[in-house]
Amino acid sequence: MDAFLSATGHILTPIPLLWCFLGVTLGIIVGAIPGLSGSMLITMTVPLTFFMGSSYDALILLIAMYVGSISGGLISATLLRMPGTPAAIMTTLDGYPMAQRGQVGRALGLGITASFVGGVISWVFLIALSPTLAVWATYFGPWEYFTLVLMALVLIASLTQGSMIKGLLAGFLGMLASMPGVDPSTGMLRLTFGFNSWAGGFNLLPVLLGVFVVSQVLKYIIDAERPVTRIAASNKGMFMTLADWKRQATNLIRSSVIGTWIGILPGIGASIGSICAYTAAKNMSKTPEKFGTGFDDGIVASEAANNATIGGALVPLVTMGIPGSVIDAILIGALLMHNLQPGPLLFVTDPEVPYTIISTHLIANFMMLAVMLVSVKWISKLILVPTAYLMPVILMFCLVGAYSLQNQPFDVWVTLAFGVLGFVLEKIKVPLAPFVIGFILAGLAEAELRSGLMASAGSIEPLFTRPISASFLAVSLFMLVWSFWGEWRRSRTQAGGAAA
Amino acid sequence: MKSILKIAVAATAISAAGLATAADYPEKPIRLIAPFAQGGSTSNAARVMAKAIEDNDLLPVPIIISYVPGAAGTIGARQVKDADPDGYSALIWHVAANGSQAMGNVDFGPDDFELVAGTDRKCYMIVVRETSEYQTLTELMEAAKANPNTIISADNLGGANHIASVLAEDSLPGAAFRHVQFGGTAKTYPALLGSHAEVNASSPSALSSTTTKGLRVLGYMGPERHPDYPDVPTFKELGYDTEFCMYSWWFMPKGTPADRVAVLRDAMVKAMDTDYLHEQTKAQGVEHIIITGDELKTVMEAEKTKISAIGARLRGE
Numbered sequence: 074m075d076a077f078l079s080a081t082g083h084i085l086t087p088i089p090l091l092w093c094f095l096g097v098t099l100g101i102i103v104g105a106i107p108g109l110s111g112s113m114l115i116t117m118t119v120p121l122t123f124f125m126g127s128s129y130d131a132l133i134l135l136i137a138m139y140v141g142s143i144s145g146g147l148i149s150a151t152l153l154r155m156p157g158t159p160a161a162i163m164t165t166l167d168g169y170p171m172a173q174r175g176q177v178g179r180a181l182g183l184g185i186t187a188s189f190v191g192g193v194i195s196w197v198f199l200i201a202l203s204p205t206l207a208v209w210a211t212y213f214g215p216w217e218y219f220t221l222v223l224m225a226l227v228l229i230a231s232l233t234q235g236s237m238i239k240g241l242l243a244g245f246l247g248m249l250a251s252m253p254g255v256d257p258s259t260g261m262l263r264l265t266f267g268f269n270s271w272a273g274g275f276n277l278l279p280v281l282l283g284v285f286v287v288s289q290v291l292k293y294i295i296d297a298e299r300p301v302t303r304i305a306a307s308n309k310g311m312f313m314t315l316a317d318w319k320r321q322a323t324n325l326i327r328s329s330v331i332g333t334w335i336g337i338l339p340g341i342g343a344s345i346g347s348i349c350a351y352t353a354a355k356n357m358s359k360t361p362e363k364f365g366t367g368f369d370d371g372i373v374a375s376e377a378a379n380n381a382t383i384g385g386a387l388v389p390l391v392t393m394g395i396p397g398s399v400i401d402a403i404l405i406g407a408l409l410m411h412n413l414q415p416g417p418l419l420f421v422t423d424p425e426v427p428y429t430i431i432s433t434h435l436i437a438n439f440m441m442l443a444v445m446l447v448s449v450k451w452i453s454k455l456i457l458v459p460t461a462y463l464m465p466v467i468l469m470f471c472l473v474g475a476y477s478l479q480n481q482p483f484d485v486w487v488t489l490a491f492g493v494l495g496f497v498l499e500k501i502k503v504p505l506a507p508f509v510i511g512f513i514l515a516g517l518a519e520a521e522l523r524s525g526l527m528a529s530a531g532s533i534e535p536l537f538t539r540p541i542s543a544s545f546l547a548v549s550l551f552m553l554v555w556s557f558w559g560e561w562r563r564s565r566t567q568a569g570g571a572a573a
Numbered sequence: 574m575k576s577i578l579k580i581a582v583a584a585t586a587i588s589a590a591g592l593a594t595a596a597d598y599p600e601k602p603i604r605l606i607a608p609f610a611q612g613g614s615t616s617n618a619a620r621v622m623a624k625a626i627e628d629n630d631l632l633p634v635p636i637i638i639s640y641v642p643g644a645a646g647t648i649g650a651r652q653v654k655d656a657d658p659d660g661y662s663a664l665i666w667h668v669a670a671n672g673s674q675a676m677g678n679v680d681f682g683p684d685d686f687e688l689v690a691g692t693d694r695k696c697y698m699i700v701v702r703e704t705s706e707y708q709t710l711t712e713l714m715e716a717a718k719a720n721p722n723t724i725i726s727a728d729n730l731g732g733a734n735h736i737a738s739v740l741a742e743d744s745l746p747g748a749a750f751r752h753v754q755f756g757g758t759a760k761t762y763p764a765l766l767g768s769h770a771e772v773n774a775s776s777p778s779a780l781s782s783t784t785t786k787g788l789r790v791l792g793y794m795g796p797e798r799h800p801d802y803p804d805v806p807t808f809k810e811l812g813y814d815t816e817f818c819m820y821s822w823w824f825m826p827k828g829t830p831a832d833r834v835a836v837l838r839d840a841m842v843k844a845m846d847t848d849y850l851h852e853q854t855k856a857q858g859v860e861h862i863i864i865t866g867d868e869l870k871t872v873m874e875a876e877k878t879k880i881s882a883i884g885a886r887l888r889g890e
Contacts, residue, residue, distance in 0.1 A: 116610075211767030258730060258754040262678070272678075389763075402759075409617060480641065481648075520754070527753040528725050528769065 076424035080129075081432040083425075089133050092125075093433060096134040097440045100141020101148075105452075107155045107286045107467055108474030110278065111142025112400050119407045128411040129425065133433045135407055139400050140192065140437040143343055143383055144445065147184040147376055152177070152455050155286045155467070159277060160343035160379040162509055163351040165285070167364065167371030174367055177453045179310030183369055184376040185445045186313050187325060191377035192438035194329035195336065195384025200431055203392045210337045210389065215525035216535045218338070220545035222518040225349055226511070227549040236502075237560050243503045247511025250275060250491075257520035258527070270483040279475040279487040280512055284505055286471050287492025290464045292499065311449060321373050324354055332378030336385020342398040343382040345517075348510055350378030356552060361559075384434060391419070391427040598660055598833050599634045605663045608649025610642040614859075618693050618821045619665045621853045625844040632840045636663075645669040647679045650824075654685055658826040660833030663689065668733055668819045671877050675884025676731060683873055686824035687831075689838050691869055692845070694860040695776040696795030696818035697737035698805065700788045702765050710792035710811055713772065714741075717748035726750035727761040727770035734761065736883050737774035737794060737817045744813035762788075776819065777801065777858045794818070801858065817879070820864070820872070838865055 083089055103114045115138050122131035146161030151168030164184060171180040198206060213221075226244065253264040254274020265271035313321070328350035335346035354374035355364045364371045386398045390405065408426070413419065419427050445452075455463075475488040495505055529535050537543050607619040616638075623636040641649030646669050656662035664686065674682035699710060707713040717724050726742075728735035735752060742748045750772060755764045764770040766787050777799055790805045794817040798807055808815050823841065825834055844850055845863045854861040864872055 208766070211763040214764065214767055214769035406613065406617070409614075410620070524754050528751070530722075530751070 077428045080425045080428035092130050092134045093137045096137025097141040100138040101145035104142035104145025105148040105157045108470035115403050129429050132429050136433040137437040144188045144441050151180045163347045163375035167368050170367030182311035183372045187373040187376040188380040189442040190325050191329045191380035195333040195381035196435045198333045199384040203388050206388050215521045216539050216542040219521040220542040222514050224545050224549040227553050239503045240507045243507040244511035247508040248515035251512045251515040258523040279484040280491050282471045283488040283491025284495035288495030290468050291496040328374040328377040329381040332381025333385035336382030337388045343379040346382035347375045347379040350374045602634045602637045605636050605638050606649045607640050608646035625847045625850045626840050631843050647673050656826045658828035664824040666822050671880040675881045687829045689823040691820040691864045693821040694818050694862050697774045698790050699792045700790050703787050703789050714745045721749040722751045724750050725770040727755040727764045727773045728752045729756050730754045734774045740815050740817045744815035
């Protein structure tokens with residue numbers, strides 16, 4: 074407790090607060106720019122932190138960047154339908170349509186507030202339950218992971234607007250695109266068609282940038298002849314009303330808890346947390362058909378969950394010294410470079426370090442709320458910038474971002490190729506979100522299933538005998554039947570209406 | 574008398590020549606490629622060594638580190654392999670130098686470089702859960718022999734922890750673990766704690782990051798006991814003739830003049846004596862050693878033999 078108070082006391086002095094502010098602001102900016110991601114910002118900053126006097130200040134700066142970058146993604150997701158970070162994919166589904174209706178302030182406000190609430194709720198779990206949660210998370214073995222991912226994959230179908238078949242098709246295409254490269258279970262190369270450059274497979278960032286960003290740029294170029302409808306942006310409704318709070322309370326808590334839990338599980342990041350929370354919100358909603366049309370609940374679920382994964386992912390980091398996400402892996406590297414060995418012993422040897430991480434997480438969330446709400450006035454002007462100026466800049470950031478991932482030109486080609494693919498898919502009205510979700514989840518599902526099968530010597534029995542995996546399986550099955558039944562009923566009513 | 578003078582003159586001439594070379598080289602920064610992302614243990618080793626050399630003026634020029642990650646280090650390594658052998662390019666790599674070639678993923682290996690030195694020894698240890706029924710290494714090995722292919726070993730197939738686990742079971746004829754793909758420490762540690770796997774081969778640096786909480790170390794695969802784990806017996810002590818250690822290998826392009834390789838090597842040997850390097854290696858849980866000369870050749874050959882045998886077996890599977 075002393076260590077917690079002294080760490081918090083240190084952060085609340087001017088210089089650390091300044092670092093925190095700088096980190097949050099830079100994080101938001103980088104998060105908002107498609108192509109630049111939080112992990113890039115943090116990787117680039119780590120070497121610079123050696124010039125900072127104290128390693129605590131270095132930690133404060135890095136954690137603040139982490140919080141800022143996951144939050145900033147909602148800006149471009151809402152205004153441009155381009156997720157600034159992978160975590161904001163689901164925010165594009167409702168944020169953008171709402172902004173297009175002119176409710177820019179409300180769309181951003183909902184996202185910002187939900188981000189904040191998600192962050193704070195996950196922080197409560199982080200401080201109160203860290204050791205317990207970390208142990209619980211180990212009960213999740215290959216079968217539990219696999220069925221969790223399977224559940225999310227099945228939900229792809231229910232996510233899509235319009236034709237469910239096209240949604241599934243997009244999901245399968247995404248899964249297909251994740252196959253080439255290193256076989257996750259044996260380390261052997263597969264489906265590389267003899268190209269050396271395919272050996273690493275297609276990385277998430279270039280694929281995401283291509284499908285969501287380059288495709289939009291292409292669409293703009295091709296549609297440029299037509300006059301662009303200019304929407305009247307209004308900043309009204311930035312702050313959630315009491316009625317909003319009441320309506321969203323359950324959704325906020327549920328999505329934050331889902332996000333926190335997904336964050337704790339090692340190896341699954343913020344994007345999956347937000348996918349799961351969004352689909353849970355949709356399936357439990359009385360009005361699931363409103364999701365994807367600019368519905369409050371969609372924005373809230375996605376943003377509360379993706380911010381909650383940060384607090385969740387910090388749990389295994391501070392308690393066990395193992396990373397819950399890519400950014401956490403970089404943070405562990407940064408701790409090592411500052412001569413601090415992350416892990417449970419840290420609470421004994423340097424208790425200020427884990428408590429600095431924990432306190433910064435909370436303070437950075439408050440700062441994120443303040444910075445975003447104050448700057449939203451200017452941020453929302455982005456939507457008024459003529460697209461002709463915006464697109465080349467965004468395209469440049471995209472290509473630079475793809476290249477800087479591993480300094481390889483191949484990633485640039487991947488970005489462009491998936492841009493064309495995304496453009497074509499959209500033209501034939503195949504939705505893009507299921508494509509990316511299939512891409513993200515397929516590799517994970519495959520790796521976990523194959524680990525499980527190796528462990529059970531080829532038997533699929535544990536799938537049904539392990540209680541958690543059996544219940545996940547039952548939920549997936551139920552949701553699949555439910556969505557098909559819903560679709561069938563809708564088409565029958567429509568057919569009936571047409572006949573009458 | 575005359576002849577003694579001649580020798581003296583010759584000796585002066587030789588040392589003058591030596592001085593001349595030392596003065597010519599290095600005259601510009603040396604580019605060290607770390608073929609991994611920043612923050613990893615090999616990248617850290619590179620950074621720490623470069624800083625120790627620079628802070629103590631052991632070389633007249635700085636060492637500039639370029640991080641070139643990807644494909645187990647082969648992308649960065651290839652750049653150094655193809656670089657001019659002028660003494661201004663160097664590479665730090667690890668067991669993947671042998672592993673990538675043994676697995677058939679690349680067509681070059683340690684023989685295509687000049688070997689400068691080996692540092693940072695990390696010998697693997699066999700760990701189980703604290704609540705595991707296996708109290709000693711002997712109990713575990715006998716169980717693996719009595720019921721082959723049932724005890725689950727959490728591995729990263731084709732990776733160092735897999736190789737170590739295979740070498741461990743091979744040390745008792747008839748013993749076999751069931752090798753299951755989990756991944757690196759971030760996945761194997763929770764797998765052990767959550768009873769999804771029974772045994773894991775882990776490096777001390779990975780173990781110290783989890784501080785062995787909830788784990789029991791049964792045996793150490795190094796030549797002698799690890800200073801941080803004085804109670805843990807080595808495999809050899811218990812009669813299992815096996816060893817598996819990883820090193821950071823330092824290379825320069827093939828054909829780099831021997832005297833230039835020696836300049837870098839000497840600077841590294843001196844750097845090993847600095848307090849800074851001592852502290853850093855200790856913090857990262859690796860053994861603070863540098864091997865050069867004949868010992869270096871022997872150790873590298875031994876690693877190569879072991880890895881290529883296992884590589885052939887894995888590829889045959």
